[in-house]
Amino acid sequence: MSPLNLLSIGLSISQALLSPVGGTPLCSSSTFKFPELKGAEVVSISANAVHNFTALSLKPSSPEPRSYTIDFCNTTVTYTHPGWNDTINVEVWLPLEHQNWNGRLEALGGGGYSAGFGSLVLTQAVAEGFVAVDTDGGHEPGPYAAQKPGDWVLTSPGNVNLHLLEDFGSRSLYDMTIIGKAITEAYFGRPPRYSYFGGCSGGGRQGLMIAQRYPDQYDGILSLAPAINIENLIPAGYWAQQVMKGLGVYPSPCEINAFTNAAIEACDMLDGVKDGIISAPDLCDFNPHSVVGQSIPCNETERRVFTEAGANVVEAAWAGPRNPAGNIGWFGLNKDASLTATYINTECSNGTCSAAPSELLSSWFPYFVAKDLEFEISNMTIAEFFAALQLSDREYDSMMAAASPDLSGFRDAGGKMISWHGLADETIPPNGSIAYYQQVLELDPSADEFYRLYEAPGVGHCVGGSGPFPRYALEELIAWVEQGVVPETLNASRADGTVRPLCPYPSQQIYEGGDASDTSSFACSSKRVEERGLIADDFRFFRPS
Numbered sequence: 001m002s003p004l005n006l007l008s009i010g011l012s013i014s015q016a017l018l019s020p021v022g023g024t025p026l027c028s029s030s031t032f033k034f035p036e037l038k039g040a041e042v043v044s045i046s047a048n049a050v051h052n053f054t055a056l057s058l059k060p061s062s063p064e065p066r067s068y069t070i071d072f073c074n075t076t077v078t079y080t081h082p083g084w085n086d087t088i089n090v091e092v093w094l095p096l097e098h099q100n101w102n103g104r105l106e107a108l109g110g111g112g113y114s115a116g117f118g119s120l121v122l123t124q125a126v127a128e129g130f131v132a133v134d135t136d137g138g139h140e141p142g143p144y145a146a147q148k149p150g151d152w153v154l155t156s157p158g159n160v161n162l163h164l165l166e167d168f169g170s171r172s173l174y175d176m177t178i179i180g181k182a183i184t185e186a187y188f189g190r191p192p193r194y195s196y197f198g199g200c201s202g203g204g205r206q207g208l209m210i211a212q213r214y215p216d217q218y219d220g221i222l223s224l225a226p227a228i229n230i231e232n233l234i235p236a237g238y239w240a241q242q243v244m245k246g247l248g249v250y251p252s253p254c255e256i257n258a259f260t261n262a263a264i265e266a267c268d269m270l271d272g273v274k275d276g277i278i279s280a281p282d283l284c285d286f287n288p289h290s291v292v293g294q295s296i297p298c299n300e301t302e303r304r305v306f307t308e309a310g311a312n313v314v315e316a317a318w319a320g321p322r323n324p325a326g327n328i329g330w331f332g333l334n335k336d337a338s339l340t341a342t343y344i345n346t347e348c349s350n351g352t353c354s355a356a357p358s359e360l361l362s363s364w365f366p367y368f369v370a371k372d373l374e375f376e377i378s379n380m381t382i383a384e385f386f387a388a389l390q391l392s393d394r395e396y397d398s399m400m401a402a403a404s405p406d407l408s409g410f411r412d413a414g415g416k417m418i419s420w421h422g423l424a425d426e427t428i429p430p431n432g433s434i435a436y437y438q439q440v441l442e443l444d445p446s447a448d449e450f451y452r453l454y455e456a457p458g459v460g461h462c463v464g465g466s467g468p469f470p471r472y473a474l475e476e477l478i479a480w481v482e483q484g485v486v487p488e489t490l491n492a493s494r495a496d497g498t499v500r501p502l503c504p505y506p507s508q509q510i511y512e513g514g515d516a517s518d519t520s521s522f523a524c525s526s527k528r529v530e531e532r533g534l535i536a537d538d539f540r541f542f543r544p545s
Contacts, residue, residue, distance in 0.1 A: 025073075025094075025098060025187045025188060025189070027047050027048060027049040027073035027074075027075075027094075027096065027187075028047055028048075029045050029046050029047045031047065031186055031187060032045050032047060032075065032077075032182075032183055032186050032187070033045070033182075033186070034077065034079065034179075034182075035178055035179060035181075035182035037079070037175060037178050037179070039081055039082075040079050040080070040081055040175060041079060041080055041081075041082050042077070042078070042079050043078040043079055043080055043087065044076075044077075044078045045075070045076070045077050045078070046075070046076050046078075047073055047074065047075040047076075048073075048074055049071070049072075049073055049074075049096055050070075050071065050072055050073075050074045050096075051071050051096075052069055052071065053069065053070050053071070053072065053123070054067060054068065054069040055067070055068065055119045055120075055123045056068075056120070056123075057119065057120060057121060057122070057123035057124035057127070058120055058121060058124065058463075059121075059124050059125075059198075059474065060108065060109070060121070060198035060199055060200055060203065060222050060224055060473075060474065061198070061222060061224065061470060061471060061472065061473035061474050062124075062463075062471055063463045063464065063469045063471065064463065065120070066124065068123045068124055068126075068127040069127075070095075070123060070126045070127050071095075071096040071097065071100075072093045072094060072095060072096050072126045073093070073094040073095075073096055073187060074091075074093060075091070075092040075093070075094065075183055075187075076089055076090070076091055076092075077089070077090045077092065077179050077183065078090075079175070079179075081163070081167075081171075084163035084167075085163065086138040086163055086164055086167055087138060088135060088136065088137065088138045088167060088172055088175065089135070089136045090133065090134070090135045090136075090175070090176050090179045090180065091116070091118065091122065091132075091133065091134050091135075092131065092132075092133050092179070092180050092183040092184070093122045093123075093125070093126050093131070093132040093133075094126075094131050094183070094184065094187050094188075095126055095129060095130075095131070098188060100129060101129060101130075101131065101188060102128070102129030102130060103192060103193040103194070104129070104130050104131070104192055104193060104194045104195070104196060104478075105130060105131045105133060105180055105181065105184055105192035105194075105195045105196070106125045106128075106130040106131070106132055106133070106195075106196045106197070106198060107132075107133040107134065107176060107177060107180060107195070107196070107197045107198075107218070108121040108122060108125060108132060108133070108134045108197075108198055108199060108203070109121075109134070109197065109198065109199020109200070109202065109203020109204070109206040109207060110134070110137070110141060110146065110199065110202050110203050110206070111143075111146045111199070111200065111201040111202040111203055111462070112145075112146030112147055112201065112202050112360055113145060113146055113147070113148065113149045113150070113168075113202075113360075114136075114137075114140070114141045114142055114143070114145045114146035114202070115134075115135050115136055115137025115138075115139070115141060115167075115168055115172060115202075115206075116134035116135050116136050116137065116141040116142075117134065117141065117142060117143060117146075118134065118141055118142060120142075120143065121134065122134060130196075131180065131183075131184045131192060133176055133177075133179075133180035134176070135172045135173070135175070135176040136172075137164075137167050137168045137172040138152070138163075138164050138167040138168070138172060139152035139164060139168070140152070146202070146360075147359050147360050148359040148360065148363045149363050149364070149367040149368070152164050153165070153367045153368065154367065154371060154373070157371065157372050157373075157374075158371050158372065159371060160367075160368065160371055162399075165396075165399055165400070166399060168400075169209070169399045169400045170209050170213055170399075173206055173209060173210050173213075173214065174210075174213070174214045174217070177195070177210075177214065177217045177218070181195065194219045194220070194478075194481060194482060195217065195218045195219055195220075196218060196219065196220045196221070196222070196474070196477065196478070196481075197210055197218045197220075197221045197222070198221075198222035198224075198474060199222065199223070199224065200224035200225050200226075200462035201224075201225055201226070201227055201427070201428060201461065201462055202227050202230065203224070204222075204223040204224045204225050204226025204227060204228075204419070205223075205226045205227040205228055205230055205400075205402045206402075207221045207222060207223030207224075207226065207417070208221075208223050208226050208228060208402035208403075208419075209402040211223070211407055211410040211415065211417055211451075212402060212404045212406070212407065212409075212410070215407070215409030215410035215412075215413050215415060216409070216413040216415075218415060219414070219415060219416070219481045220415065220416050220417070220418075220477045220478065220480070220481040221415065221416075221417040221418075221477075222417075222418055222419075222473055222474060222477055223417060223418070223419045224419060224420055224421070224462065224473070225420070225421045225422060225425055225427075225428055225430075225433070225461055225462050226402065226419060226421075226428070226433060227428055228401065228402050228403050228432055228433065228436050229330075229397075229401050229402075229403050229432060230396075230400050230401070231368075231392045231393060231395075231396035231397055231399075231400050231401055232329070232330050232389065232392065232393055232401075233330050233331075233428055233429065233432060234360065234361055234364045235361070235364045235365065235368075235369070235388055235389055235392050236320060236321050236329045236330030236389060237330075237342065237343055237358075237360075237361045237427070238357065238361045238362060238364070238365070238385070239316050239317070239320065239321035239329065239385070240313050240314075240316045240317040240339075240343045240344045241343075241344070241345070241355060241357045241361070241362070242316075242321075242380070242382065242385050243312060243313055243316040244313050244344070244346075244355060245355065245378065246382060247309050247312060247313070249307070249309035249310075249313075250346045250353040250354055250355055251307065251309065251310035251313055251344070251346065251353065252298070252304060252346065252348050252353050253340045253346060253348070254296060254298035254299075254302075254304055255296060255304055255306065255307065255310045256310065256313070256314060256339050256340050256344050256346075257338075257339070257340055258296040258304075258306065259288050259291070259306065259310065259311070259314045259339070260314075260335065260336060260337070260338065260339055262286070262288075262291050262306075263278070263284065263286040263288075263335035263336060264276060264277075264278060264335070264336050266284070266286040267280070267281075267283070267284035267286055267335065267336075270283050270284060271457075271509075271510065271511050272510075272511040272513075273511045273516045275458075275466075275498075275516055276458070276466045277336065277424070277457050277458035277466055277467050278334065278335055278336040278423070278424070278457070278458075279423070279457035279458070279509060279511075280508070281334040281335060281336070281423055284334075284335050286335060288306075288310075288311035288314045288315055288318075289308070289311045289315075291306045291311075292305075292306045292307060292308050292310075292311050293305055293306060294306050313344060314339060314344070316332075317332055317333055317339050317343045317344055318332045318333060318334075318335055319332045320332035320429070321385070321386070321389065323382075323386040324382075327386075329386065329389045330389075330429070330432070331429035331431040331432055331435075332429060333425070333426065333429050334423050334424060334425075334429070334430065336423075336424045336458065337424045337425060337426040337460070338424070338426040338460065339426070341426040341427070341460075341461075342358045342360065342361065342426055342427045342461075343358075343361075343426070345357055345358050355378075357377075360427070362377055364392070365377050365380065365388060368392060368395075368396065369388045369391055369392060403436060405436065405439035405440045405442070405443045406443060407440060407444070407447065407450075407451060408444065410450070410451075411444070411447070411449075411450045411451075414450075415450060416450050416451070416477060416480045416481045417450065417451040417452075417477075418451075418452055418454070418473055418476065418477045418480070418487065418490070419433060419437075419451075419452070419453045419454070420453070420454040420455070420456050420459075420470050420473060420490060420502060421433040421434075421453070421454075421455060421456065422456045422458070422459030422460050422461060422462075422465055422467065423455055423456060423457045423458065423459065423467070424457070424458050424459060424460050424465045424466070424467065425459070425460060425461045426460055426461050427461040428461060430455065433453060434453070434455075434505060437453040437505055441506075448504060452487060452504040452505075453504065453505040454470065454489075454490045454502040454503060454504055454505070455502065455503065455505060455508065455509070456468075456469070456470060456490075456492060456502050457509060459492075466494075467492070467494070468492035468493050468494045468498050468499065468500045468502075469492055469493065469494060470490040470491065470492045470502055471491075471492070471493060472490075472491055473490055476490060476491070487504075488504070488524075489501035489502055489503055489504070489524060490502040491519075496517070497517055498516070498517040499517070499518070499519040500519055500522050501519055501522055501523070501524065503524035503525075504524070506526055507524040507525055507526045508524065508525060508526075509522055509523075509524060510522065510523055510524070510525045
């Protein structure tokens, strides 16, 4: 055979291997083009093959990260909305080998002030066979950026960057989806069979926003511990710090944690099981003032006592802000949530304690309310605090809130959505999710046919806590979407072998007797639903005067 024929055969084999029909599609920027996306314009597209990439990565429904090693086509699409002066990056990580793709796309959300978490969430999705997609929303992404808003929020003192806030609130989510699907089709020669979105906290808000505004984009959505009304819950979470400042007293972390432990001790058995979990927070009427004066062992050498000031501060965190007229600013935390994680942060030295407020909460006021980074939050009065809640609601509700109860578009498109919220969430009060779901059911009493909310007793914010964790929510969502297997309960477990069913609202988990580590000892019941009442009736009027 002539050298020319050998070369021709070699080229044919190479082209087959690099085509979508062969084993390895071509991972090159020339493979991709920017999709039709009204109001957007491409800046650049880059792509390169990455081999043996190893990183710790976290699934939206997993309590701890794991190490994964993957081969993938790392594609970044950079674009802008002409006239908006924004630059947004969408990452699309594709399984490098065609046979390693499961035919699905999974978009991953961010949290806090970050629209995306990059490799922290993308790696595991590729390892599971998905095309993984996220967006930076036009500003710095990642866990560190999630904790505090950056300079992107303001264009100048007194002026927020409305375009970047629109990107962060919703616009970039639509763009990400269109771009992700186009890149997938260009690489594999066909679109994904199914598309999923998963996120917790701010990512949970993103999931609800997609269901409400872009209802036909995803087959399934995981919206976990969602920051539904981020414009309300973040500034309202500062209330306990505001109360401390007004009292001029800053209780030690030891005292604050002791109040939580006392509440758990008082309310643990309300469900019939002593397990360190308040499974029926609506029935827990523990009053922190009832233990004032009692001794607290803090360590081997130090003892403190419960104080009246400490009780007032803890009560503020549990009840949520109420102004002098009695109007509610937002929900408080449940009584087994860790108060020293976000809401009541103090630091002590030589027996003297001072405020150390969470930047997640305190930064909202200079960036979004005063719109002035020189704003001194320590000088804010109670009246100014409630005025700030009102301003936040008025200026950012339409841009950031994912609170529309009308999910008819998502329902009609055939979408399915699972939400769960830890009842011991230390950052986002779970009653916000319950109130929203009540509104959804009021508008559509059959909404549980496509959207279900599960309460997770003892579970903290997205991860952590002492309660059994719903580790396989994504798998159960996929079974619902693709096989019609309705998730009557979510399976939840913890490291000690305890397994319990999480119940779809409005039913609640109840103990029926037997081994508390055995799932058969628990069932779902609507027995207490009427006693709980419709907190959504208050939710409609969360507009401080």
